[in-house]
Amino acid sequence: MSRRLQGIAASLLVLIGSSCVNPPAPGANTAAQGIDELTPRERRDLDRLTRDLPAPCPDVSTSLEECLRQGASCAACRPGLRLLIKQVRDGRSIEQASTAYRVRFPKDPPKPIDTFNAPSLGPSNAPVTVVEYADFQCPFCSTTVAVLDALVKDHAPHVRVVFKHYPIPGHTLAEPAARAATAAGRQGRFWEMHHKLFENQRALQQQDIEQYARELRLDLERFRTDWASSEVAASVKRDHDEGGRIGVNGTPTLFINGRRFDLDHFDVHSDLTAWVEGEIEIAGGPRAATTVPVVPSSQPSVIVPAERSSAAPAPSAPAAPATSAPGM
Secondary structure (H helix, E strand, O other), rough: OOOHHHHHHHHHHHHOOOOOOOOOOOOOHHHHHHHHHOHHHHHHHHHHHHHHOOOOOOOOOOOOHHHHHHHOOOOOOOHHHHHHHHHHHOOOHHHHHHHHHHOOOOOOOOEEOOOOOOHHHHHHHHOOEEHHHHHHHHHHHHHHHHHHHHHHHOOOOOOOEEEEOOOOOOOOHHHHHHHHHHHHHOOOOOHHHHHHHHHHOOOHHHHHHHHHHOOOOOOOHHHHHHHHHHHHHHHHHHHHHHHHHOOOOOEEEEEOOOOOOOOOOOOOHHHHHHHHHHHHHHHOHHOOOEEEOOOOOOOOEEEOOOOOOHOOOOOOOOOOOOOOOOOO
16 A cells, blocks of 8 residues: 555544544544555555545645545545545546546535425435436436435435426426326325336326325325316426526436536446435534525525535536436
């Protein structure tokens, strides 16, 4: 192991035992162990990456290496190191790993997303908010359901998931399905209908959806009225229009604390949990106060994280071509 990496590993281990009051910093031990497990080639690549890449907090003007050595105020340094360790262990080139790091910790401001009255799972003041723009007819969106459910359950009370409608124009049954879920939500059964629709993507005709409403014991006449109403249609359109304004043009599209989870560089099944756990750490760990402002109910709720150096997230990556493919 190079002297630089030895120094980083030693610094992380010092951080673990640096306080008798606070528990070890989350992830410090695993990051140090991760360095020890690398091959010589992986260590060389990691050495270069930590030396060349900037610290992930905009107001910390050092390299990632110095940030880790000094135990600087940048809470994102350890998550940044773990990201690079995974990248080199997965066989990514230096260029690919560097790009993934800059996408994960960009300098741009986060995207403001209106979550007022949007269906959500988890507490409204959770430090990490995951917003999904999805289409009920998109096969790739159905694969995120279990992942997002598990995130909320396994990381309670630190994660909230918010659902946004983004029906793809070419999916003729997606917009009616979105209206159906919204209509069910007016009777307090959005998530039950959400799961029914994703579980039965090949059966989204009117008679199918009405059968799901019966199975959920909805007031069927009220459901039909809401389903056909202009108010419900306008709600779905607002989500779609907002998505277009912030760069959504395919599904699924995820934002974590206002920062796009770029599917060109990251995978929902192998990277999302680590990203969310990193955000929890950046926010201060299990005892963190929320970094997502809770706006009074009379006003729209908008995700606007604080500066990353004080436990906050950053922004989104560029949008991908319009499609519902998994990497878009």
